[in-house]
Amino acid sequence: MAALPPDSFHPDKTSDRAMTRRTFLRSTAALSGLTALAASLSPLRELGDFTSTEEFLQKYYKELNPDEMAKVLKRIERDVERQYGIRPHVRDLKPMDGVEFVYCLNLTRCIGCRKCVHACVAENNLSRSPEIQYIRVLKLPHGSLDVEKADHNYTTKQVPEKGFFYMPVQCQQCKNPPCVKVCPVNATWQESDGITVIDYDWCIGCRYCEAACPYWARRFNFAKPEVPKERVNPNMSYLGNRPRKQGVMEKCHFCIQRTRAGRYPACLEVCPVGARKFGNILDPESEVSYILREKRVFIQLKEEMGTSPRFFYYFEK
């Protein structure tokens, strides 16, 4: 039970040397750890134009005053020109008073040719690789609206096929949109003309809206979108078809760059059978008012969800 001498903690010189060696080894381990840490970050060299300071600090859409908005639009034009070599015309079109958009689609007419899908891709500068499409055409057997019976990837030589009908689905521009409700940062909202829009510069890419949408209408930029230069549509709008960035959501916006300028959406104009109808439901003379007044059967997809879509499917006979 002999007590150790007071300096027992450093009993001899050997121990001192051992401690030095230990300190050295510890520092080596720490240093090599830091080296590995630095090396592990090496992929970031390719980060490129992930975000610019200007873009990083950009304010929320609804808080931008007209001057700031003008600057933002200039910045976007610059970015697009740098990337695609085309000077675009980027506008921030506001909703019109007394206008509420409604889309009607005639299921009797649709032949499932998917022209709307690709016209939309072209009009809205959607990424070609990886492929992003706002419209999905479902091939359904006669007699059922059960989407689980749908074929999304039909590659038949000729459409329409006997015994089937075709139902294109895109953003339904709900009156009670679940996607808007769930967005944690208000990056998506419904405008007074009924279009649910996305501020691509505000979206954080959590994809909650994608999970919430009962129509599978939202798309995420899993990679940097790629649009061939020769197919860029230079008529752009902030909330519409301007090129998106990697990691943000997008979806059908009723071709806001066209419809807010009074024109028809691209999918409507390309439809070879005139199955698509679009207009202002507040105008009793509009096509859509006529359809909802005159046609016997029209349906809102998944009506039981209570989402109250502004997209109506109807039958001719």
Place this chain on the structure above:
Amino acid sequence: MILATRNYLRFLWRCGRIAFVGDWRYYAWMAVLTAITLLGLNAYCKQLVHGLIVTGMSDEVSWGVYIANFTFLVGVAAAAVMMVIPVYIYKKEELHDLVIFGELLAVAAIIMCLAFVTVDLGRPDRFWHLIPGLGEMNFPASMLSWDVIVLNGYLLLNVHICGYLLYCRYQGWKPAKWFYIPFVFIAIVWAISIHTVTAFLYVGLGGRPFWNSAIVGPRFLASAFTAGPALIILALQIVRRVTAVPAGAGTTSSNGNLSPRMAVRRDATLKDMEMLAQHLPELASVPIVDRLSSLPGATVSEVDQGDVLLQQGTTDNDAFFVLSGRVVVKREEGGRVRITRTVGAGEQFGEISALTGTPRVATAIAQEPTRVLRMPADALRMLMRNPRMNDIIRSRMTERLMITDRGLLILRGIVQVSMLINVFLLLNEVFKEFYSGNLHVASSHYLFLGLHGYDGLVPWIWTAVAFNLTAMVLLVLPVSRSLRWLNVACVLSIVGIWIEKGMGLVIPGFIPTPLGAIVEYSPSLNETLICFGIWAFGLLCYTVFLRMAVPILQGRLTKANEDHPEFAESDTLLTTPAPRPPLAAVR
């Protein structure tokens, strides 16, 4: 104020320092975790550059293992704090020390949760859009904004509670009840809220019938209260193991000198009481009359370094106060010895057996020449009639690192009941889905039986079901009163619930899509590396937290030995008590 800040920074500095020293096992363990964390970080950098296309996710299955792990870990975090209930509401003292470990686990789990959410973001650079005031928060409409608030709030609550209790222990202060008890109760309610809110993330989505079911919330809680305490049972045993050395191994007499040469032993006097009062100000409030009447039978001993003052397992009824010097209290359990605390001047030991008449739970050995006041149980009770004395003694009764089998078995009770409820709720869900057999059964059909030839999740869910049922049977049977079988049951339930909540809940919600397409999901290599990286980082955090908390709880990292950091930081800290500080050598 400046002094207080300096003291606090000093405390943080010492805690930080201690995280970097340890024995070879500690270095090896930390190095493995660091390596895996770096692999994950590297994988995340690749994801940041190339986008989430490097994961297995797609527009069809837009959430994957990140969110699955997030959901599981929110449950762990919630359950870790629920252990507080038995302690504070039912006064289960066995669990008292475990609460800190539970809360530290909660902190680590929340850190992992936040990491998993961050790696799931497409634009992590825009995180500031979520900060209220700076960005735009869609509160209260978005359940995700609720989740951001409750998770960060929960993190702060637990950091506050743990940090405060540990800092008090370090300083040798008695924690002010008003400064932490209210937060403990808030944390209990908050714990339920974080998991309920996380369940609501899914439940609120009308477009996803697989999730849109009121039972998901209760199922989440039940599975969390199974997996969380199960994880703690395992974690505590690991802590218990690495903070102890095998009894007798590598040392000649790890239990100290069994036949102490009592240098001096005499009857106690009022003067000794006054000496004690210098270190224990509460004693000053005890009237002289009461002090006098507690003297009969009390003795003062002066012992040498290494002398055993009381022996674990014996029954005698005396309590001890340290008048000067320092005493190490060790406990032997399962063939291993661990320091449960060290006791300095003014502090007591042996009082639990004295008050309850139970056998000694630990052995007390003088760490330096020490003078103790030895007092029969009746005398202690006399002193404790004074409310302030009662308070201080009772509060110190709980400040010790004890991981008893009884404590673990109380946790077993929680796991047992929760697992029964969990399996019951799962059966409810399965019945409702398959018996009604409407269109909405598609996801469940895909999960359990496969759909249209796609059956990627079928082996997963049946593994989970088998694990959960086996765990349930084991937990219900008395066989799981033995730790070995309890551990098997815990591992099975953790894995089972991880699958059930991850692959079994998040993924099938996306299959088929709302438009009826079936696209299967399996995590990519890069995605898996990120997940392992985050888990390793979480474990790294938890290890560091324990590395700091254990010596504080053991009383080895205190303000008192601020000038002798080696006392707390010896390489073999976790296995043997530190060498005697030179301070003590000066008599």
Place this chain on the structure above:
Amino acid sequence: MDSDIQPPTRAGRIQTNWILAAVSATFLVMAGLFVANLWGRTAATPKVPLVDVQFLDPAPWRQTYTDLAKAKEDLSDFDCYGCHEKKKPPVIEYDEKHNIVLPKEHSNLKLGHGSHNRNNVCYNCHNEQNLVTFQARDGRELKFQDSTALCGSCHGPTYRDWEAGVHGRTSGYWDRSRGELQRLNCANCHDPHSPRIPTRAPAPPPRGLHEPATGPTPTAH
């Protein structure tokens, strides 16, 4: 002296040193591997071939007499009396199943207007007295330019829809105050002799994010 308060054993120290050395080595190797970027690289995003521009073309697939006239194109097909004699209505020949037997000059026509041969009389629409005009059911004589009115004389409800812009294709401006609504005529889409819209090849199907660049596109169940 209680031996477990001695400094760490020599064996323990050496073990720690070895571990620290191994840790350093491991980290340095990892650093090298990170820089070499050996795993987790994504293959370049599969290039999806660009869609054929014909699928993007909004132009109607038929041209009417009006379109041709406007474009000053060859209208010889509409010059009936280039071949036929005036005041001598051509006689319609039928086979035993009451199908019209077309002369070889008209073999490009596919007849299919109305099922069960209900509409197998050319002069239901063409004016037998003046082949370069139509005759409506009410006896009106209509020019080729007014074909839509001719269709409307039988297809009342459809004509009503068309007038409202609801049947058939439109393009241009929904907002009439900003621009013109361009409406097509029946014959822009329907072949008057066989009005059912012919089948056509659909545009390519969607391609999943992780689908391989080549190989067949899997069909859903």
